[in-house]
Amino acid sequence: MAKENTLRGKVLTATRRFAAGIDVSEDAVRLAVLSRRLKRDSTVCVEHLDAVPIAAGAVVGGDFVDRAAVVAALREAVGRMPQDGAWRALRCSMGLPASATLTTRVPLARLMDARHADMSAIGGDPCGLLEPAVLAEAERVSGMERGALAVDWSVETREDGQTHVAIAATARRHVEARVESAAAAGIALCAIDGEPAAALRAMRHSGRVELGPDARYLVCWLEGAGLHGWIVNAGDVESEGRYPAPEYASVAEALRDLAGETLPVDCAYVGGQTQLLANAGLPLPALAKMFGCPALPFExxxxxxxxxxxxxxxxxxxxxxxxxxxxxxxVLQ
Structure with missing residues (x-):
């Protein structure tokens, strides 16, 4: 039987890609395992979901205050996964909270001479010319020394032809804490990503599957620090916003401004701590009424x-x- 399971695992890993997403929040470790056939446009499947409680105070903001408690929760979550061979090739990614991450977008022309602007066509930095400018910008906006930062960046070209560099930076200690805690639990991380970006990716996937490629819809993700909102139009992020913000008196005002008045919203997806939206006076039925469209929790x-x-x-x-x-x-890489 053991040989049969090993053989089945080898066949599955040759035809499907498996990946685990690990969300370490202040109340629990949440684990999602997805898979997808190694074929273009194949369906994404959920293989496993689990949540392991964490003691109060073990995680505060982006800091692992009680690392032993975090490691124990990670180890328990991994120990409860199926142990057949197909799961041994898991690619694992862990999140970073928005409070620990600084993100910015900078016009490429501000970072590089015009003669290097054609790098945006391939989305990389083959000559190593852009990276020093990106690191200097991250150091400037964060106010931290370069050696204390962990920085990720990518080149993006918008529909209007303007090319920007998206930069995400965090204190290196946050990355090291996650890598070391995961390793102590027997997990080898292959990526660390911002929690808002991950939540947006999940709900854009829902929008693409459920609404179609041309839909215009609202995405809301709520955490202890507030609401992150995006308008997605034809698969691309049209606009984004945060609440609370000094220019808005209410969350409803912030979302109306985010959506604009010219184009309709086909649907609203809400993820994270959705009860916070109700606490702010805008439960899902009220959100649906405000935009005249379905308002759905992420599932x-x-x-x-x-x-x-x-x-x-x-x-x-x-x-x-x-x-x-x-x-x-x-799984999409």
Missing amino acids: SAPYCNGASDIDAALKHSPLFATAFGLALRE
Whole structure:
């Protein structure tokens, strides 16, 4: 039987890519395992969902205050996963909270001479010319020394032809804490990603599958620090915003300004701590009425595809948006 499981695992890993997204929040470690066939445009499937509570105070903001408690929760979450061979090739990604991450977009022309602008066409830095400018910009906006920073960046060309560099930076200690804690639990991380970006990725996937490629919809992700909002139009982020913000008196005002008045919104997806939206006076029914469209909590259930051993409460929990999005990044690569 052991040989049969090993053979089955080898066949599965040769035909499917498996990935785990690990969301370490202040109340729990949430784990989502996704898979996808190694074929263009194949369906993403949820293989496993789990949540392991963490003692209060073990994680505060972006800091692992009680690293032993975090390691124990990670080890328990991994220990409860199926142990067949297909799961040994998991690509694992962990999130970083927005409070620990600085993000910015800078016009490429500001960082590089015009003669190097054609690098945007291939989205990289083949000559190593852009990276020093990116690191200097990250150091400037963060106010931290370059050696204390961990920086990720990419070149993006917008529909209007303007090329920008997206920069994400965090204190290196946050990255080291996650890599070391994961390693102590027997996990080899292949990526660390911002939690808002991961949640957005998860809900854009829902929009693409459920609404189609040309839809215009609202994405909201809520955490302790507030709301992150985006308008997605034809698959691209049209605009983004945060609340609380000094220019807005209410969350409803912030979302109306984000959506604009000229184009309709086809749907609204809400993930994370959705009760915070209700606490701010805008529960999902009120959000639906405000925009005249469905307002739906993010759910993993549509992608479970018969995985009957997954707890129903986890399938329908919007708290898994981040873990889902972290795993999604890896299975789509």
